[in-house]
Structure formats: C-alpha cells, structure tokens
Amino acid sequence: EQYRIGLITPPPHEWTKTATTIGERLKTESDGRIDLLTFPSGQLGNEAQMLQQLQTGALDFAFLTLGELANRDESYGIFLAPYIVDGPQAARDLLKGEVAGKLLAGTSKFGLQGIAWGMAGMREIVMKGKTETVADLKGKKIRTVPFAQELDFWTRLGAAPTPMPLPALYDAFANGQVDGMQIDFEGTWNSKYYDQAGTIIDSNHMMFPMIAVASARKWQTMSEEDRALITKVMGEEIDAMVGRYADIDAKYLADLKGTSVPVITVDRSFFGPAIEAWYEDWRKRTPLLIELEAEAAK
Amino acid sequence: MKSTGNPPAATVTDTEQGGLLAGLERFERRLARLETVAIGIVTAAVFLILLSNVFSRSVGRPLIWSDELAINLMIWAAFIGASLGLARRQHIAVTLLPDALAPGGRHVLAILVDLVLLSFFAILAVLVWNWLDLPGLIAAGSADALAQSRFNFTWQEPMMTLSVRKVWFWLILPIFCLTGTFHVAMSLMRHIRDSSTTEVTV
Amino acid sequence: MIVAGSFLALLAIGAPIAFALALLALIYIFASGNTIMLQSFPQQLYGGLENYGLIALPLFILLGEFMNAGGIGRRLMALAMAFLGRVRGGLAYVNLCANMMMASILGSTVAQITIMSRLAVPEMEKAGYPRDVSMAITAAGGLLAPIIPPSMLFIIYGVIAQIPIGDLFIAGIIPGLIIFVAFIAVIAWLGHRHAFPRNEAMTLAQRIHAVRDALPAALIPVAIVGSILGGLATPTESAAIASLIAILVGLFVYREMHWSDIPKAFANAGVASAAVLFLIAAAQVFSWVLTFENLPALVASTMQAMTASPVVFLLMLNVLLLCLGMITDPIPAIILIVPVFLPVATGVYGIDPFHFGVVVCLNLTLGLLTPPVGTGLFVAALMGNVRAERLARLLLPFFIAVLAVLLLIVVFPALSTSLIGLMR
Ligand code: NA
Numbered sequence: 017e018q019y020r021i022g023l024i025t026p027p028p029h030e031w032t033k034t035a036t037t038i039g040e041r042l043k044t045e046s047d048g049r050i051d052l053l054t055f056p057s058g059q060l061g062n063e064a065q066m067l068q069q070l071q072t073g074a075l076d077f078a079f080l081t082l083g084e085l086a087n088r089d090e091s092y093g094i095f096l097a098p099y100i101v102d103g104p105q106a107a108r109d110l111l112k113g114e115v116a117g118k119l120l121a122g123t124s125k126f127g128l129q130g131i132a133w134g135m136a137g138m139r140e141i142v143m144k145g146k147t148e149t150v151a152d153l154k155g156k157k158i159r160t161v162p163f164a165q166e167l168d169f170w171t172r173l174g175a176a177p178t179p180m181p182l183p184a185l186y187d188a189f190a191n192g193q194v195d196g197m198q199i200d201f202e203g204t205w206n207s208k209y210y211d212q213a214g215t216i217i218d219s220n221h222m223m224f225p226m227i228a229v230a231s232a233r234k235w236q237t238m239s240e241e242d243r244a245l246i247t248k249v250m251g252e253e254i255d256a257m258v259g260r261y262a263d264i265d266a267k268y269l270a271d272l273k274g275t276s277v278p279v280i281t282v283d284r285s286f287f288g289p290a291i292e293a294w295y296e297d298w299r300k301r302t303p304l305l306i307e308l309e310a311e312a313a314k
Numbered sequence: 315m316k317s318t319g320n321p322p323a324a325t326v327t328d329t330e331q332g333g334l335l336a337g338l339e340r341f342e343r344r345l346a347r348l349e350t351v352a353i354g355i356v357t358a359a360v361f362l363i364l365l366s367n368v369f370s371r372s373v374g375r376p377l378i379w380s381d382e383l384a385i386n387l388m389i390w391a392a393f394i395g396a397s398l399g400l401a402r403r404q405h406i407a408v409t410l411l412p413d414a415l416a417p418g419g420r421h422v423l424a425i426l427v428d429l430v431l432l433s434f435f436a437i438l439a440v441l442v443w444n445w446l447d448l449p450g451l452i453a454a455g456s457a458d459a460l461a462q463s464r465f466n467f468t469w470q471e472p473m474m475t476l477s478v479r480k481v482w483f484w485l486i487l488p489i490f491c492l493t494g495t496f497h498v499a500m501s502l503m504r505h506i507r508d509s510s511t512t513e514v515t516v
Numbered sequence: 517m518i519v520a521g522s523f524l525a526l527l528a529i530g531a532p533i534a535f536a537l538a539l540l541a542l543i544y545i546f547a548s549g550n551t552i553m554l555q556s557f558p559q560q561l562y563g564g565l566e567n568y569g570l571i572a573l574p575l576f577i578l579l580g581e582f583m584n585a586g587g588i589g590r591r592l593m594a595l596a597m598a599f600l601g602r603v604r605g606g607l608a609y610v611n612l613c614a615n616m617m618m619a620s621i622l623g624s625t626v627a628q629i630t631i632m633s634r635l636a637v638p639e640m641e642k643a644g645y646p647r648d649v650s651m652a653i654t655a656a657g658g659l660l661a662p663i664i665p666p667s668m669l670f671i672i673y674g675v676i677a678q679i680p681i682g683d684l685f686i687a688g689i690i691p692g693l694i695i696f697v698a699f700i701a702v703i704a705w706l707g708h709r710h711a712f713p714r715n716e717a718m719t720l721a722q723r724i725h726a727v728r729d730a731l732p733a734a735l736i737p738v739a740i741v742g743s744i745l746g747g748l749a750t751p752t753e754s755a756a757i758a759s760l761i762a763i764l765v766g767l768f769v770y771r772e773m774h775w776s777d778i779p780k781a782f783a784n785a786g787v788a789s790a791a792v793l794f795l796i797a798a799a800q801v802f803s804w805v806l807t808f809e810n811l812p813a814l815v816a817s818t819m820q821a822m823t824a825s826p827v828v829f830l831l832m833l834n835v836l837l838l839c840l841g842m843i844t845d846p847i848p849a850i851i852l853i854v855p856v857f858l859p860v861a862t863g864v865y866g867i868d869p870f871h872f873g874v875v876v877c878l879n880l881t882l883g884l885l886t887p888p889v890g891t892g893l894f895v896a897a898l899m900g901n902v903r904a905e906r907l908a909r910l911l912l913p914f915f916i917a918v919l920a921v922l923l924l925i926v927v928f929p930a931l932s933t934s935l936i937g938l939m940r
Pocket residue numbers: 618619620621622623624660661662663664665666667
C-alpha cells in the first residue's frame with residue numbers, strides 16, 4: 017500500500033529526515049507492504065492546502081506546525097507558553113504527557129487522526145543591534161509566525177511582532193525591515209542570519225511544537241495491524257527526534273559562539289512581569305493551559 | 315503566439331440588430347465594463363494596503379493582516395482578469411496553426427477552442443459545486459454541522475490573520491465559472507453565427 | 517503519452533495556454549485514477565497564487581503605467597544619453613547596463629522587464645532601433661535579475677537546501693558577470709547585423725538641460741533603491757512607493773498626467789497582470805499533480821541508474837530542466853525539482869550544493885523566456901506589443917549565450933564555488 021506524507025520543511029531538516037526514517041522502518045517492519053513517500057518543502061502545498069488534502073483523504077499523513085490547528089482552536093497553541101519547559105529534555109516529557117494526548121485525540125474534529133507530538137529547536141532571539149535588557153526590545157520589529165500566543169508574548173514586551181514569509185526574512189533582516197527575529201540556533205546558523213546580527217539572545221524561551229497527523233478518512237480504511245505499526249514507528253522515531261534536539265541546539269549554539277557576534281544567555285527573569293501577565297490572560301482563554309502547567313511542574 | 319488580441323469582439327458586432335443575441339451582447343459589454351472597474355478598484359486597494367503597510371511599519375506598528383489581505387485581493391484581480399481576458403481575447407495562445415490556415419479552417423479551430431474552454435468551465439463548475447456543497451450546507455444548517463456530518467470543512471476554514479472565513483475570498487471561483495462560461499458561450503455563438511454568414515456569402 | 521499528446525493538440529489549435537495547462541492537470545488526474553485529488557482542485561488553483569512575491573507583478577506593471585503616463589521614462593533615458601558619446605548601438609548598451617544596475621536591487625525578471633520596457637524601448641525606437649530587437653534586448657537584460665544578487669530564486673533554493681543564502685549570492689557573482697559580458701558580445705553582433713544607429717553627441721547646453729529636466733524623474737529609481745536599502749520597504753512595497761512618487765511627479769511637476777489617467781492605470785495593471793497570474797496558477801496546479809504522482813522521484817531514480825558521472829548527471833538534469841522550464845515557471849519548477857534531486861546530487865554524485873544551486877537556478881531562469889509558458893516572455897510581449905513568437909526568435913542568440921555559460925559552469929564548478937571560499 018502506498019501512502020504519502022507531506023511536510024513544509026526541506027530535505028536536510030530534522031523533521032524530513034525523521035519522516036524518511038519512518039518510511040524505511042515501515043517498509044522493513046511490514047515486509048514491504050507499506051510504502052511511505054515523503055513530500056518535503058511544501059511540495060504538495062502550504063499547510064492550509066495540506067490540511068484540506070488530509071481532510072478529503074488525498075494526502076495520508078503530515079507533520080504540521082501549530083498554525084492551522086491553533087487558528088481553529090486556541091488550545092492547540094498552549095505549548096507556546098513561555099518557559100513552560102526549560103529545554104528540549106523537559107519538552108520531550110511534556111509532549112508525551114496527558115494534555116498532549118488529549119489534544120491529539122481532539123484533532124478528530126478537524127478530520128484528522130493525531131499520532132504524535134514533536135518539535136523543532138527551542139526558540140531564541142536574534143537582534144540586529146546591541147541588546148542588553150528587555151527594554152532594548154521595546155518598539156523593535158521582531159519577525160514571528162502569526163500564532164496568537166506568540167504575537168501576544170511580543171506585544172506584551174512592547175515589541176512589534178511582524179509576520180513575514182521565511183524566504184523574505186534574510187533580505188528584510190539585512191536591510192532592516194525587521195530588527196530581529198524569534199528563531200532557533202539551527203536556522204540562525206544555516207541561513208547565516210548571524211552575519212547581520214548585533215546580539216544573539218540564548219533565551220530558550222519557547223518550544224516550537226509539531227504534530228504528526230493522519231487523514232481520518234484514510235485512517236478508517238487501514239487495517240488494525242497497519243494502524244498499530246504506524247502509530248508505534250512514528251511515535252518512537254518522533255520521540256527520538258525530540259531527544260536529538262538537545263544535542264542539535266547545543267551544537268549550533270557552540271558554532272554561533274565561535275563567531276564574533278556576542279551571545280548573551282538569559283532566563284525567565286530577563287523578560288520581567290510580561291510573562292506572568294501572559295499566563296494570567298491565557299489561563300482564562302485556554303483553561304487547558306492550567307492542566308499543562310500542573311503537568312510541567314511535576 | 316500572441317499576447318495581445320483583437321479589440322473586444324463585442325464592440326465590433328452589429329448593434330443595430332435586435333433580438334436575443336444583441337441583448338446578450340449589450341449585457342456582455344456591461345459585464346466587461348464592470349469587470350474592468352472591479353479590477354481597477356481591487357488593484358488600487360492592493361496598492362494602498364502596501365503603502366499603509368510601509369507607513370505603519372515605519373512608525374513601529376506593523377499591520378499583521380495586510381499581507382494576507384493584499385495577496386487575496388490580488389488573486390481576485392487575477393481571476394476577474396482571467397474572465398475578462400476571455401472576452402478581450404487577451405489570453406496567451408500559440409497561433410502558428412490558426413495563422414497558417416484559410417479563414418474557413420481558422421473558424422473551425424476557433425469554435426473548437428471555444429468548446430475546449432466550455433468543457434474546462436463545465437468540469438471546474440462541477441468541482442466547485444461539490445467543493446462548496448451549498449445544498450449540504452443548507453441541509454446541515456451551519457458550517458460546523460456540515461463539517462461534522464459530511465467531513466466538508468470548506469465553509470469553516472479560517473484565515474491566518476484576518477478574522478473572516480476564507481470562503482468569502484474563495485467565492486471568486488464560482489463567480490469565475492459563471493462569468494468565464496458566459497464570455498466563452500458568447501464567443502461560441504458569434505463564431506457559429508459568423509460561419510453561417512460566411513457560408514451564405516460564399 | 518496521452519497526456520503530453522493532448523497538451524500539444526490543445527496548444528496547436530490555439531487554446532489559451534493557461535487553460536490548456538489546467539485541463540492537462542485534470543486529464544492527468546483522470547488518467548492516474550487518483551480522482552480524490554479532484555476535491556482539492558479548486559483550492560489548489562486558488563492557492564497556487566497565495567504567494568507574497570507575486571504581488572510584485574501587478575505593482576511593477578502599475579509603476580510602469582504611471583512612469584509612462586507622467587513622461588518619466590522618456591526623461592530618464594534622455595539623462596542616460598546625455599552621458600554617452602558617439603557609439604554604434606550606444607542605447608543598447610545603456611539598456612543592458614541599466615538592467616545590470618536594476619538586477620543588483622531587484623530579484624524579479626518580470627518587474628525588471630516591465631520597468632525597462634517602459635524606460636528604454638520607446639526611446640530606442642525613436643532613435644531608430646527596430647522595436648522588436650529593442651524589446652528582445654530588454655527581455656534578455658531581465659534575465660540578469662535572478663542571477664545577479666539579490667535573487668528570489670536563490671533565496672528559495674537556499675531555504676530548500678538549507679545553505680546560507682549570503683554564500684549562495686556570492687556563488688552567483690562570477691556566473692552573472694560572465695553572462696553580462698556574453699550579452700555585450702551578443703549586442704555588438706546584433707548591432708552589426710541590424711545596423712544599430714550611432715547616437716548623436718549632444719551639446720553641453722543640451723546635456724545640462726537633459727540633466728535638469730530628469731532630476732524629478734530620477735526620484736523614482738532613487739526611491740526604489742533607497743526604500744529597500746534603507747529598511748523602509750520590501751522590494752514589492754518599493755514599487756508602491758515609487759508609484760506614489762511617479763503619480764505626484766507626473767501630476768504636479770511635469771504636468772503630463774491627468775487625474776483621469778490614475779484609474780485607467782490601475783485597471784490596465786490589473787488586467788495585464790491577470791493573464792500572467794492565471795497562467796502561474798495553472799502551472800502550479802500542474803506541478804502539484806506531477807508531484808503527487810511522484811514523477812520527479814521516478815525520473816531521479818532512472819537517471820541515477822543510467823550514469824555514475826556527476827557531469828553526465830548534471831547534463832541530463834539540464835536537458836530535463838530546459839524541457840520543464842518550457843512549460844512551467846522557475847518557482848514552481850524549483851519546488852518540484854530541488855527537494856528530489858538535491859539529495860541525489862549531493863549524496864550520490866558528491867556535487868557541491870552551491871554549484872548545484874547555481875546550475876539549477878540559472879537553467880530555470882531561462883524558462884522565464886522560453887515558449888510556450890514564459891512569464892517574462894509574455895510580459896515583454898505585452899509591454900512591447902510584439903508577438904511573443906517573434907520575440908522568442910530574436911532572443912535565440914541570448915539563449916545560446918546563456919547555454920554556453922551554463923555548460924562552462926557545469927564543467928568548471930570552481931566558477932561558482934571558489935569565490936565563497938575567498939570571501940569567508
Ligand atoms: Na537581482
């Protein structure tokens with residue numbers, strides 16, 4: 017049986033590599049019965065288009081960022097809570113927890129079958145100019161993705177969150193249409209944004225979650241045996257991938273420290289009272305966040 | 315191959331003639347006029363959105379929704395223009411063979427092209443009809459109910475930064491089907507009429 | 517086979533190319549039996565245009581309309597001529613150099629062709645150059661836009677390959693300069709063949725007048741460059757700013773434009789860009805269908821089985837890309853090809869990803885001007901009122917020049933990779 021998995025990440029990205037590994041393992045462990053074709057770089061369309069193809073059953077699987085789901089139900093953005101975890105290791109536990117499971121099950125209302133949660137590198141901040149305190153971020157245009165939780169975080173810091181397509185970012189940062197960005201160390205290094213940077217803030221302030229889903233329509237037609245195998249293999253490989261991010265983040269941070277750009281390491285206190293205010297508001301908007309906080313505190 | 319065509323076919327026909335066809339041609343001229351004005355307005359809106367985006371960003375208050383709105387308005391202009399382009403013969407085509415043929419043969423090809431276009435619009439119309447599933451929506455009562463009962467999420471689709479449903483922008487597709495079909499049907503009728511007059515005079 | 521045959525048949529009878537492509541995608545879906553894709557067809561047709569970069573198309577055409585209505589283009593060319601002595605085909609070189617400068621700011625061929633055809637072609641025609649040849653030179657000059665950095669194509673490639681975009685730009689510098697020189701040679705040959713006129717030398721008073729008269733017009737290029745480099749605007753937004761200035765200069769300084777020209781310009785720009793945009797939408801749907809059927813991966817594995825030599829692999833890939841470039845535009849083609857072929861190129865053949873990127877981008881750039889589906893070609897034909905077919909024939913020497921350079925780059929990877937090492 018031939019299946020297709022769609023991703024927006026390019027072939028060298030960890031998510032795509034993981035999808036390829038999953039395909040290889042499925043082929044061996046099903047004795048060649050399951051053939052999973054990987055379509056990286058948004059070849060089948062952007063995430064909205066992929067979601068629609070999942071809903072009709074044209075596309076079988078996808079690794080999605082939060083955008084489309086959080087846009088339909090704000091609860092899917094709760095993993096963006098600042099400092100909910102202190103790094104990839106804690107994130108790995110939280111992404112396998114009870115709240116994560118509830119959200120996976122909840123994807124049925126979008127015509128999806130949730131399979132596993134994953135993530136990319138922790139979010140850091142890269143600024144054009146010298147940055148020492150949170151006051152230096154005031155009034156600055158920061159490139160973000162347009163998730164409500166993330167926009168709100170930056171607005172509370174007095175900055176101007178500026179969504180912008182990734183291909184436009186390099187020029188925009190070089191020319192100054194944006195003053196900074198929220199990104200991971202891997203992207204900072206690979207796209208050489210540090211060349212134009214004045215300060216790199218090693219903040220680890222946010223996760224960047226990913227959800228692995230199947231088309232609910234297609235899922236219903238699969239044999240019990242295949243479903244179990246796919247769930248097992250995807251779960252294991254994605255969990256292993258999340259585990260690798262601790263090393264990936266550390267490696268690229270070390271690379272960046274080798275450049276002439278100053279790297280400052282900060283923690284939750286750097287951002288001041290804005291974070292507590294963020295939590296107070298979002299506990300009301302997405303009560304599931306309270307459960308997530310309790311789980312993270314364990 | 316050519317990119318600019320004859321003047322709008324509708325303007326060169328005999329308007330003295332009464333009857334259904336003349337009435338339809340008057341309507342087509344009005345439709346083409348409306349489409350031109352709509353394209354102008356939409357393009358002007360895109361222009362103003364980009365300018366205001368520059369301004370708002372320079373004062374440190376970037377408009378989060380402006381890019382998405384500008385893109386979708388541009389798409390409206392593209393589909394309205396694609397329909398108008400059928401009336402004005404402005405679509406790009408390879409005209410090597412038609413140019414090499416005698417007027418009679420060219421006429422047959424022109425009718426053939428009209429039929430090809432009509433079949434495209436027929437298929438697209440069916441696909442858009444199934445996709446939007448208006449009877450299903452009415453029966454279900456709401457976008458959410460339709461999504462629950464029929465796994466059709468079209469009417470539910472939100473936009474990323476604008477707080478309207480995407481379907482308001484997607485409505486350009488059924489409009490495109492209607493106006494495009496109309497322009498092609500008019501062209502076909504003219505071609506058939508012209509070929510019958512050619513036969514009479516020959 | 518059936519699919520390719522029906523496409524050729526549709527083109528031959530003179531069906532609009534955009535509709536032929538969209539129908540082709542539908543035929544392919546029916547032929548493959550994956551009819552479930554039909555449910556996504558309307559959304560894919562719409563979604564193919566959901567790309568911020570495409571807004572540059574109507575915006576730069578709009579700027580061209582305003583520059584034309586306000587008498588701005590004419591004065592800018594007069595300014596360029598004021599600095600020129602008696603050279604055969606002088607204006608043709610001015611055109612190419614202006615293109616080179618524009619290319620170092622803009623990344624879009626279409627934007628560049630639009631502006632340059634409004635600036636240069638009317639003046640060249642007045643000076644006695646054949647209109648179609650002038651338009652061909654302008655269209656060829658537009659090829660420099662995605663080759664000389666910054667370049668939208670390089671950026672998209674860099675994002676897919678996950679390699680530094682700044683280094684990729686550097687990799688494009690030498691190939692870009694070689695192509696510039698090759699184009700100068702082609703123009704010299706054309707000048708000989710078509711007997712380009714020599715421009716008359718101006719008197720000092722004429723020169724001073726030309727410079728003074730062009731000062732307000734010069735605000736337009738200054739606004740484009742300044743607003744981008746000053747961090748005020750993206751390249752697309754710079755067209756909006758420049759349009760605003762063109763309106764003001766045309767209305768109040770030169771007084772050649774009337775208020776009634778403004779709505780006309782908006783409608784013209786919208787209609788002119790729509791034909792091209794709809795074609796892009798159709799090409800996107802078509803490449804979505806090809807991808808879904810996994811065709812690129814099948815081709816990649818076939819090629820892999822055929823040769824072990826990196827040069828032979830690259831040559832075969834170039835033939836494939838030239839064919840693909842004929843029926844699609846560079847951006848959908850890059851998304852179709854690179855994710856599948858890059859891992860093969862670097863992993864199996866050990867090709868440097870920068871080298872691969874320069875080859876692929878340069879090759880696909882040609883697709884902008886190759887019939888039957890070439891956005892740049894159509895925009896040039898539209899702007900210059902020349903038949904696209906005639907234009908394609910006149911562009912042939914330029915194509916050959918680019919192909920020769922491409923071959924050079926395939927065989928000598930150092931042309932694209934050595935500068936990166938030096939600049940590090
Ligand atoms: Na450029």
